[in-house]
Amino acid sequence: MDFSLSEELTMLRDMARKFTDQEIKPQADAIDRDGDIPESLIKQMAELGFFGICFPEEYGGVGAGELGYCIVSEEVSRGSASITVLLGAHASIGAMSIYLDGTEEQRKKYLTPLSTGENIAAFALTEPNAGSDAAAIETTAVKDGNEFVINGRKIYISNGSIADTIIVFAVTDKALGAHGGVTAFIVEANLPGYKVVRDEDKMGIRGSHTSELLFEEMRVPAENVLGRYGAGFLTAMKALDRGRLGLGAGCLGAAKEVLDMSAQHAKERKQFGKSIADNQAIQWMLSDMCSDIYAMESIVYRTAWMCDQGMKFSRQSAIVKTFCSEKADEIIHKAIQIHGGIGYMKDFPLERMYRDSRINLIFEGTNEIQRMIIARDILKKGGY
């Protein structure tokens, strides 16, 4: 067993960390306050290759694999969760769907400009009546000659209002249900009938655009069917395996950041004539935070490695998502406790990070759904 990071990935991490320290952190509060990520920051990240870390060079990517993507996601999450979500929705599920199931032509045409950051991707699955029950989607796609006519409404779509390329899941045969009756489509945002209704006003990740999309008689060429006709649900599930893993990596980065902040604050903050770090109550919190981070890091990197080896990792990805999101939430909670009053104030990043972390227990499949996925897998295939 060799747990060391390659020299390439170590340098990639250093680069992403420097970028986060120099460019993201100074803008993180403004991103949260303004509800937007500056175009200049997106351009810088595109130049550095952040939008295509996990995709092969032949499609405009970096070729650093899922582990490389997780490391970059971890580092940017130290600065701004809104940027983590921008990159996650774009690369981890949006563009990833095209990489996983696209034809060579679709990869060249759509994945390449997504990898370079020239275009932004979104992944449109959730609907008003289909959240955790993704099979209950009502958006329809009806074949008409060489086109499909799509009608429906999608909600809570990350990157929705800024995306150029959207993966839309629609019912093509209601009788067949989720497996066989749902098809994925590559949709360009400039198609007639495509409409961004609004961006949501949220508790956290406020710089990420979470949008409601409407499709009215939107005509999509038949060549834009992604993957096998009727197999859209499988595409969605495969992409979400990656998304959940990347989400875990984001939680890991935030957790590491607040542990560093907490340790520093505990040493500097003096009460009753001594550092609060001298108190056992503080030491135990730091110790528990660090122990959880060790476990988080271990499962994130191991699962990313499994993914890069071409192994199945659906169960592990659900575990990563559930464990890391809950632990990050607890760790940030403890970090605020260690910081006391200042941790609660808006002029300190913990307040934002606490709000940002809450969504991780909900999106990309709630943690309750993840536990169902894990349990079903255990009951079907056995435990360990």
Next chain:
Amino acid sequence: MNIIVLIKPVPDLDKIKVSRGQGRVFETGKQIMNSYDRVALQVAMDFKQKHGAHVTAISICDMERTDILREAYAVGCDQCVCIWDGNFEFNDAFVNARILSEAIKKIDSADLIICGARSDTGFSGQTGPRLAEDLGMPHATRVISAELNGAILSLECLKGLKRTLSMPALITVDPEAAQPKLPNALNIMKAFKKEVTRWSLADLGMEPSDAGKDGSKVTVRSQFLVEQ
């Protein structure tokens, strides 16, 4: 135009351990690029982008202990040369300048040599000027701005001093000369697949006695930590 940039590894100050009892500094982890040399690389890259150039990075370094030549590839260098031999640990600026001089003569095509003005650790600032003297090149130190017109370099040095040099020439740069850019991710991945040319003293036609303690002019008699 052929540009040569000299880069040096230095200890990562975040990863050193100081033993006051023993009066010593211990290095842990890999060595990083001298901050002034990062600026020198960026000045070279700016010239490359504006005028077109083949950029070679040369370092006297142990590649087991540092990735700075990989980093040089990642930011856009076309060729990297590592010079290392067993007894280099105690080289002073005099020896390093001689070694670099032989290496540059071996490359035989330097129009412009760019160095950091000094190192983050030694602060002597001697290697650049000594090398220029060895090579018989005009040079300017502590450059904060450099423009190229044909074969003429128009320079602004620290404290507003203006200079012009005809190439081939050597300059040493201060941090104001350029803002180092981060390497992009794809170039990082590619950097580790590229070949680094490796030369020993013998490859440069030098003897073991030309380097290390035997070749150096500076003798370190003792080291101690300044009380704070």
